[in-house]
Amino acid sequence: MSISFSKKGKKTSGKNRAFLTAIALCCAAVALVAWSSALNNSSQSATDYKVEDFPVQDYTDSNIEWYDDESESVYHEEEPVPPSQSVSVEENLPEITQPVSIQTEYTDPAAVSVSATVSTADTEIELAEVSYQLPISGGIICDFSGNDLVFSKTMCDWRVHQGIDIECAVGTSITSCGNGTVFDVIDDPMFGTTVIMDLSGGKTLYYCGLESSSVTVKKGQSVKAGDILGTVGVVPCESADGTHLHLALVKDGVYVDPIASLGIK
Template identity: 40%
Template sequence: MADKFRSLPGGPGFYAALVLCLAVAGVGGYFLLMDRTPEPAVQEEPAVQKEAAAPVTDLPAQLPETETEPESEPEAEGAEEQPVSMPETEVAVQAPVTAEEPLTVVSPLEGDVVAAFSMDQLLYNPTLEDWRTHDGVDIAAAEGSSVLAASAGTVVAVDDDVLMGTTVVIEHSGGYHTLYANLQSPPVVKAGDTVSAGQLIGTVGTSAAAEAAQGPHLHFSVTLDGEPVDPASFLKK
């Protein structure tokens, strides 16, 4: 038997090496097969379907807006308070109102009216023998009879008129002026004097050349803002 192994090519060492190689090849093939074994497939978990949230319908259509007050900045310590200056307003200064005395009127002379007031119709003037308007009234009286101021006022003129003779003009409140003509000269007042109602200013005369035919009388006329007015309406105040 030993002779048979010797007769084979390579001898016993050859076969031992061959067995070793086969063993190594078998182990390597085993591990190679193990690496190629497919791993079991991992099943993915089914996706959980999320339920859609139901719409909220109970909320109010619009929420009320709330006003927020702005935060005031803290004042710096030690800061001085500034005085608040108020805007200056112009105050209208009203002039003091002086109460005017009521217009007291008295008749300047008691007597008969021999020529009436007439600015709409012409009256016959016997002295000048013509027809003309008459801006006052002629009151007949004895020469030297007292003539009184019809109302309180200031004497603004004392004249010797060519046609109306000695004349006194007094200014009154309310735009009135009174005129006293055909007086004796001189009258007892002068321009600038202040008179009261019923104060003596002169006497009846015959100085009016334009009314000489009517004898002694007082020619009395009144104007309002420069326009002649009926003395009778003025005396009724």
């Protein structure tokens, strides 16, 4: 089957296209005229009105009404009082006939009493303080070594010396260096019979090398400076150094020099 076009058909098709084109042009012209007319009307409307034509509301303070949301009541701003009707505050004040004393500094009674208490306590502490003394008369044959090692003739080794050795004869009376309480009396295999005494300020004294049978104090007993504790015996771990009293002081858990810490001269 073949497709063919006649001359008559070709002419008919050309006429249709011309007709449609004419209709389209007419529609475009109509749309253009309508758009131009609308634009002119809009411009005219904008120019017809002036600023003076709009109503102006007077927003002066006298016309403002304040509203409270909670009470829904209206508050009007109060008008100023003329000078002739003003009220003087001084007219309502009472007349002062006598001078008034104004206290500019506040003194707390509690602070005064506390201060007095502290001062009294300091005075009592100062009166209670006593000087310390050596427990026996004699020369120091071995000083406190701290962390330094010293040679022990008895033990034949190097070790720290945590006290002082005071030379004396056997049977010499030993007195208390100061006021205190006997913490305990023990027999130590290395240092012999030892009286342990608590002093004030976290200090503990060790009197080592007493004759066991000569001890005159017991645990819990209060003693004063100069009270006799016993007599000198032997210090087993230092016997090669001759007869002496080994005196050691512990302060806050640490061995310290008794001479320097107690202020013994």
